[in-house]
Amino acid sequence: DTEVTQTPKHLVMGMTNKKSLKCEQHMGHRAMYWYKQKAKKPPELMFVYSYEKLSINESVPSRFSPECPNSSLLNLHLHALQPEDSALYLCASSQVGTGFFYEQYFGPGTRLTVT
Amino acid sequence: GQQVMQIPQYQHVQEGEDFTTYCNSSTTLSNIQWYKQRPGGHPVFLIQLVKSGEVKKQKRLTFQFGEAKKNSSLHITATQTTDVGTYFCAGEGNQGGKLIFGQGTELSVKP
Numbered sequence: 089d090t091e092v093t094q095t096p097k098h099l100v101m102g103m104t105n106k107k108s109l110k111c112e113q114h115m116g117h118r119a120m121y122w123y124k125q126k127a128k129k130p131p132e133l134m135f136v137y138s139y140e141k142l143s144i145n146e147s148v149p150s151r152f153s154p155e156c157p158n159s160s161l162l163n164l165h166l167h168a169l170q171p172e173d174s175a176l177y178l179c180a181s182s183q184v185g186t187g188f189f190y191e192q193y194f195g196p197g198t199r200l201t202v203t
Numbered sequence: 204g205q206q207v208m209q210i211p212q213y214q215h216v217q218e219g220e221d222f223t224t225y226c227n228s229s230t231t232l233s234n235i236q237w238y239k240q241r242p243g244g245h246p247v248f249l250i251q252l253v254k255s256g257e258v259k260k261q262k263r264l265t266f267q268f269g270e271a272k273k274n275s276s277l278h279i280t281a282t283q284t285t286d287v288g289t290y291f292c293a294g295e296g297n298q299g300g301k302l303i304f305g306q307g308t309e310l311s312v313k314p
Contacts, residue, residue, distance in 0.1 A: 121301075130291055130304035131246060144300055178245055189234055189295040191248040192302065 092195035094179050100201045103169060109198045111162040111179030120162040121192065122154060123178040131178055131194075137162060138184055169202045176200075205230050207294050209305030217313050222279040224308035226292035233295050235268055235275045236302065241288040249277075249290075282312050 092113045101107050111120065119138050123131035136144035137156040151173075153165040162179055176199055180192040206229045216222050226235065234253045238246040250259055252268035252275060259266045265278045275292055289309045293302040 119300075128309070130307050132304075133301050136300055138300070146301075180246075189236075189299070189302075191236055191251055192246075193248065194245040196245050 092179055092181055092193050094177075094195035094198050096198055097196065098199045098201075100203060101166065101169065102203055103171075105169075106165070106167045108166065109164040109177055109179075109200075111164075111195055112160055113181040113193070113195075114160055115181060115193065116159075116183075117181035117193070118159060118184045119182045119190075120156060121180040121182075122152075122162070122164050123180065123194075124173075125176045125178055125197070135164075166200075169200075171202050174200055174202045205296060205303055207292060207303045207305040209292055209308055211308055212306060213309045213311075215311045215313065216282050218284060219281050222282050222286070222310055224277050224290050224292075224310075226275045226277075226294075226305050228273045228294050228303075231272050233272075235272075236293045237266060237275075237277055238291045238293060239288050240291065240307075244288070246291060279310075282310070284312050284314055286310060287312050 095110045121136050122134040124134055125131045133146050134148045135154045140156045151168050155163040176197045178197045179195040182192045183190040208227045210225050236251045237249040239249055240246045250266050255272050256270045257268040263280045267276045279286055289307040291307045292305040296303050
C-alpha cells in the first residue's frame with residue numbers, strides 16, 4: 089500500500105470556526121509532513137514530524153496546530169483562520185534515513201476555503 | 204537563504220516536440236528529486252539523483268545531475284498529451300530534513 093489518504097477532500101470554514109485535517113499512511117514511514125500549496129506555486133513546507141516528534145516548524149502561525157497521535161496519523165488543527173489561508177493542504181510521508189533523504193509520498197490534499 | 208531556481212515557468216509544445224526544464228541551486232545539493240503534478244492532482248515522485256554527473260532514464264524522460272551537484276535537468280522526448288502537468292525539482296535543504304522545491308515548470312501539450 090503506497091497510498092497517503094487525506095480527509096476531508098474539500099473544506100469551507102468561517103474565520104471563527106475550528107476544524108481539523110486528517111492524514112493517514114500505512115507504509116511504515118516515520119516522517120510525515122504538512123505542506124501548503126497556492127495555485128501555480130510549489131508546495132510550501134509547514135511542519136515535519138520525525139518518529140512522532142515535531143522536528144521542523146517553518147514559523148507557521150499558531151492558528152495552525154499540528155498533531156501526530158501515532159506513526160500512521162497526522163492531524164492539522166485549524167482555528168481562527170484568515171481568507172489568505174485558503175489553499176490546498178498536502179500531507180506527505182517518507183522513510184527516515186541517516187545521511188539519505190528519501191522520496192516523499194503525497195496525499196491528494198484538502199482544498200480549504202476560508203470565508 | 205537557500206534557493207532552488209527552475210526555468211522556464213511555462214512551456215507550451217506541440218505533441219511530438221521535445222521539452223526540457225532546468226533547475227539551479229544556490230548551494231551544492233546532496234541529492235535532487237523530481238516530482239510531477241497533474242492539473243488538479245498532487246505531486247508524484249518521479250526520480251532521485253544522488254551522484255555527481257548522474258544520468259537516469261525512464262522511457263522518454265531523461266534526468267541529469269550536474270557535475271557540481273548544483274544543477275539538474277529533465278528532458279522529455281516526443282511529448283505526449285499524458286505529459287501535461289507541472290514538473291518540480293526539489294533539493295534537500297542545508298539543514299536537512301526538508302525539501303526545497305523549485306518554482307515548477309508547467310507543461311502544456313497541444314495535440
